[in-house]
Structure formats: structure tokens, C-alpha cells
Amino acid sequence: MAMEAPLVHALEDELPGIDNQAQLLGGKAAGLATMARDLGLPVPPGFVATTRVCHEFLARGWQPELDALLRAHLDRLATKTGRRFGDPVAPLLVSVRSGAPVSMPGMMDTLLNVGMTTQIRERLAEESENREFAADTWLRFNRMYAEIVLELPREQLQRAAEHDGTEQSMLAAAERIRGLAIGAGGVPGEPFDQLKGAIQAVFRSWMSERAIVFREKEGISADLGTAATVQAMAFGNLDDLSGTGVAFTRDPATGDATPCGDYLARAQGEDVVAGSHKVLGLEALAHQLPAVHAELLDVLSRLEHHYRDMCDVEFTVSAGKLYLLQTRVGRRSPL
CATH class of the missing domain: 3.30.470.20 (ATP-grasp fold, B domain)
Structure with missing residues (x-):
């Protein structure tokens, strides 16, 4: 009997009975799974909200049973990393990246540093002994969330995000962005709400104007949908060794x-x-x-x-x- 395709799937798990893994996981996650599971290469641990979830979301909206699935996979990430999503003491931040079954470079959305709060920002500053890194990560999160999830104009956010590289300047820029975001519903303070908002934005990006135009030009079916890959953050902005x-x-x-x-x-x-x-x-x-x-x-x-x-x-x-x-x-x- 054929295995039913999962709604949410861990990158390191096998997928028996699924012939075209890219069609379910998206090309990005299928490649990550190959590197992590088959080749033993250094890939940040994570999971995928599959194209099945995208199809259901675009047709019927967010289904409540998805919350429990996401929380279960976040628990698995906590076991793997020793850090927990939303925990102010040992916080885990994640990236949320789109990944269609076929390559559509630059057409859909990515969010980084999801799970940030003011408490977690302070904890990152303490852990890293680098307050500029924590402020930069906080600013990047707020800017990306405001642009991609809340759909504020990029030019407006670019002006608001200007800073001189100091901690106080970056924190002030983040507050300007958070102020602009209030009119669009605001940046959530609860990490799990941030994660859901990010995944939903990735799915909506499948129907964005630029994605539709690209699909029509390349002859790509609109029925494919996209997956959303959630991974533990690796911080390239941490220090001079990054x-x-x-x-x-x-x-x-x-x-x-x-x-x-x-x-x-x-x-x-x-x-x-x-x-x-x-x-x-x-x-x-x-x-x-x-x-x-x-x-x-x-x-x-x-x-x-x-x-x-x-x-x-x-x-x-x-x-x-x-x-x-x-x-x-x-x-x-x-x-």
C-alpha cells in the first residue's frame, strides 16, 4: 500500500514510497535531504512544510492541525540542537525558505532570524558577547518580516533601516520599522506566530505577480505549489570568522x-x-x-x-x- 505523503517532514527522515521527492519537498529541501541524509554533509537541521500544505493553505486557509505538527517538529529540533524555539535562555532561531519543485531563482520569499524577541535579542548579546551582532540580527528580522509577511514597501523600509553600524543606531532603525509595521498588524511578539506568518507568506509568494510571470515565461505549471523549509539558523553575521x-x-x-x-x-x-x-x-x-x-x-x-x-x-x-x-x-x- 502506498504511503500517504506527509504534511510536515524532517530533512533527515527517509521518504519510502515517494518517487518524486522534489515534487513534495520542493527542490531546495530535496537537495538538503540528499546532502544531510545521503552524503553526511553539514546541513543545519530542519523540516519542511510540504507542497501538500501549500495546496491546502491556498485552497482553504491555515488548518488548525498544522500547529501541532509544527510544534512536534520544533521539539525534534530542540533535541538535535540543544536550543528551543522561543526559549529566552537557550533560544533557537530559524530560517523559513521557499522551495518549489522546479528552480525559480529569486521569485519567492525567504525569512531569516525567525523567533526573535527583545528578551532573546538580549540573550544573544550575552551569549555572543557581541551586542552589535544581536542588534543586527534583530533589525534584519524586523525588516524582513515587515517586507515579506506584512508587505510594506521595500523603499520605505530601506529608508527606515538606515544605520551607522552601532548597536544604538541599529536598535533605533528596528524601532522605526516596528512603528511602520503597526498599521499592517505589527510584527508578532510570539515566536510561534512569527513562524506561522513566515510559512504562510512563503506559500502566498507562489501566487505573487513575479512568480506567476516567471511560471508563464518558463512554462511551469501553477499546480506544483511550493514547500517551506524551516531550519536552525547559522549566523554568517556573527563575527570575523563568519x-x-x-x-x-x-x-x-x-x-x-x-x-x-x-x-x-x-x-x-x-x-x-x-x-x-x-x-x-x-x-x-x-x-x-x-x-x-x-x-x-x-x-x-x-x-x-x-x-x-x-x-x-x-x-x-x-x-x-x-x-x-x-x-x-x-x-x-x-x-
Whole structure:
């Protein structure tokens, strides 16, 4: 008897009886599951609200039974990480990323640092002994939530988010954004409400104008839906031993078998892919963190061997430790 496709699925769990895992988990989570479960690569633990949930949400709204499923998977994350979502003493923050069954780069939404509160911000400052990191993470969360979930105008938020890099300046910017958000319902103070809002925003992004236009141009069916991948945060903005980047197993323009990519120190993933910051090549990572660079090169080699094709990878380095956030067969430049 065929196994019923799950609504929520842990990345490390097997999926017996499901032939097309990407159709259920989305391409992003299917790639993460392969790296974590099959290749033993360093992937932050997490789970997926599958395309089944997306279809049901878009048709009937949020169903109450999903709350218990999410809480059960958050409990599993607590067991794996030793940190608990919403806990002010040992807090766990998560990312929520869209992942359609087919690649739609830049078309749908991602939220980082979900689970932040003022108490947790203070705890991060104490734990890290880095108050600027905690303030930066708080500002990033509020800005992304206001833009993606509450749908405030990006230009307005960019102006409100301006700061000089000091803790007080970043906290003031976050308060400006929270003030703007009040008229749209406000940024929730309860972490679980933040998580639900983020997942729902990811599902709504499947029907965003830019996603619809992209699907029509690429001949992608609207019936596929998207999944929402929830993972423990890895903080590329933590310190000088942290950063984020994108790497290719070989040059996508020439096919030359030399890995290449972009790296940005003390940053989070969206800083690289959004094109909002000046990035450096992988040689910057080799200079700053040679052991991490060597580990990344080994990962790239293993991925190309596994997929037997050129791959691209999104990665974060947090306090000198490498984490992989995505892999997919890369797009080559046209001849």
C-alpha cells in the first residue's frame, strides 16, 4: 500500500514510497535531504512544510492541525540542537525558505532570524558577547518580516533601516520599522506566530505577480505549489570568522573544472544573492579561513561526483564552521 505523503517532514527522515521527492519537498529541501541524509554533509537541521500544505493553505486557509505538527517538529529540533524555539535562555532561531519543485531563482520569499524577541535579542548579546551582532540580527528580522509577511514597501523600509553600524543606531532603525509595521498588524511578539506568518507568506509568494510571470515565461505549471523549509539558523553575521557565499563546482561560463563563487564576511545569505553588497571571490574565504575553504572545495567535489553535473551551493560560515544551505544543478551561461 502506498504511503500517504506527509504534511510536515524532517530533512533527515527517509521518504519510502515517494518517487518524486522534489515534487513534495520542493527542490531546495530535496537537495538538503540528499546532502544531510545521503552524503553526511553539514546541513543545519530542519523540516519542511510540504507542497501538500501549500495546496491546502491556498485552497482553504491555515488548518488548525498544522500547529501541532509544527510544534512536534520544533521539539525534534530542540533535541538535535540543544536550543528551543522561543526559549529566552537557550533560544533557537530559524530560517523559513521557499522551495518549489522546479528552480525559480529569486521569485519567492525567504525569512531569516525567525523567533526573535527583545528578551532573546538580549540573550544573544550575552551569549555572543557581541551586542552589535544581536542588534543586527534583530533589525534584519524586523525588516524582513515587515517586507515579506506584512508587505510594506521595500523603499520605505530601506529608508527606515538606515544605520551607522552601532548597536544604538541599529536598535533605533528596528524601532522605526516596528512603528511602520503597526498599521499592517505589527510584527508578532510570539515566536510561534512569527513562524506561522513566515510559512504562510512563503506559500502566498507562489501566487505573487513575479512568480506567476516567471511560471508563464518558463512554462511551469501553477499546480506544483511550493514547500517551506524551516531550519536552525547559522549566523554568517556573527563575527570575523563568519560569512556567507555562493559557490559553483566549476566555472558556469566556460565549464573549466575550477570552483568559483562569491563570498561576503560578516553577512547573511540575502546580502550575497540580492546584489546589495560588494562581494569578493572564494579566494577571500581561502585567505580568511583556509580550513573552511578546503572543506568547501571537498564538498563541491563530492556534490559534482554525486550529481554527475555542475552544481551550485549556497553556504554560511558561522564562527568558523561551514553550513550548507542549498544545492542544485547549476545553470550554465548561454553560448
